[in-house]
Amino acid sequence: SGDPEGETGVITKAKPKTxxxxxxxxxxxxxxxxxxxxxxxxxxxxxxxxxxxxxxxxLVVHKKGVAVVGVFSFEVAETKVAQVMDFARRxxxxxxxxxxxE
Ligand code: TYC
Numbered sequence: 001s002g003d004p005e006g007e008t009g010v011i012t013k014a015k016p017k018t019x020x021x022x023x024x025x026x027x028x029x030x031x032x033x034x035x036x037x038x039x040x041x042x043x044x045x046x047x048x049x050x051x052x053x054x055x056x057x058x059l060v061v062h063k064k065g066v067a068v069v070g071v072f073s074f075e076v077a078e079t080k081v082a083q084v085m086d087f088a089r090r091x092x093x094x095x096x097x098x099x100x101x102e
Pocket of ligand 1: 059
């Protein structure tokens with residue numbers, strides 16, 4: 001409480017601004033060519049999912065076109081996207097992974 005600005009007569013409260021960093025959704029996109037088992041493997045390997053979890057999310061992407069596979073800090077999201085894109089490219093699959101601010 002108090003009136004740190006003075007003069008206005010309006011009671012204000014000084015709030016320590018602890019702005020936390022924004023989070024980023026990592027998205028996996030469907031395509032017609034990447035094998036389902038490859039996508040399941042990607043989700044297990046890079047997103048720490050169980051086989052059952054990975055299969056479930058893979059099917060969501062397959063049916064709906066896209067799904068959020070994780071939410072991370074900018075740096076971690078960027079790394080995940082790069083890892084998935086590199087792994088897909090090395091195996092010559094067109095799998096696409098991207099990120100967007102939450
Ligand atoms: N649609 C692919 C198929 O039928 C499977 C697939 C699922 C591809 C998820 C990409 O992110 C993806 N083989």
